[in-house]
Amino acid sequence: NAGVTQTPKFQVLKTGQSMTLQCAQDMNHEYMSWYRQDPGMGLRLIHYSVGAGITDQGEVPNGYNVSRSTTEDFPLRLLSAAPSQTSVYFCASSYRTAYNEQFFGPGTRLTVL
Amino acid sequence: GESVGLHLPTLSVQEGDNSIINCAYSNSASDYFIWYKQESGKGPQFIIDIRSNMDKRQGQRVTVLLNKTVKHLSLQIAATQPGDSAVYFCAERAQGGSEKLVFGKGTKLTVNP
Numbered sequence: 001n002a003g004v005t006q007t008p009k010f011q012v013l014k015t016g017q018s019m020t021l022q023c024a025q026d027m028n029h030e031y032m033s034w035y036r037q038d039p040g041m042g043l044r045l046i047h048y049s050v051g052a053g054i055t056d057q058g059e060v061p062n063g064y065n066v067s068r069s070t071t072e073d074f075p076l077r078l079l080s081a082a083p084s085q086t087s088v089y090f091c092a093s094s095y096r097t098a099y100n101e102q103f104f105g106p107g108t109r110l111t112v113l
Numbered sequence: 114g115e116s117v118g119l120h121l122p123t124l125s126v127q128e129g130d131n132s133i134i135n136c137a138y139s140n141s142a143s144d145y146f147i148w149y150k151q152e153s154g155k156g157p158q159f160i161i162d163i164r165s166n167m168d169k170r171q172g173q174r175v176t177v178l179l180n181k182t183v184k185h186l187s188l189q190i191a192a193t194q195p196g197d198s199a200v201y202f203c204a205e206r207a208q209g210g211s212e213k214l215v216f217g218k219g220t221k222l223t224v225n226p
Contacts, residue, residue, distance in 0.1 A: 098211070105156055
């Protein structure tokens, strides 16, 4: 099993550009989530999904969209990048719920100029 | 609102000593708590969890203690090793029944040989 994979590892964007951060898991997990990690801020939940076709907002959803068309994939879309979105983004998955152990991907480091 | 914080941002211990990492939470309705370890450049890794109907839970070399009276959580690492050097985060499940996790800001543990 590859676990949770994220692409790309690094990305530089200009303000106003859009892009999609990819996340995939091969563990047949129902719960998937996206977090951002900023220095001194810990991890903050952006969006999460409890199964294919179901998504919900986390703590800091503004400026991000998600969809969950398959169990395996949970892409995060930045519609119009802003410097405030410069961060490290982590995708995670768990068997059923946030109660279960979450497995994190290696992260994507995003810089918005 | 809910918040999860840590008493100390850094902790330095000698190899072989026991380490104690503390965490305070503010939401008395939180019913699930988790500790994660994050090594430099990697995604967080699950260590141990505890539900609010328990006071103590033990794993391999780690123990989590939950004091609901003072809303305090601690992670004890026995015989700390250099490989334990990392940032440790506590997290709580936000409000009963929610699928959201709220993370604290983290404590950096340094193990000196």
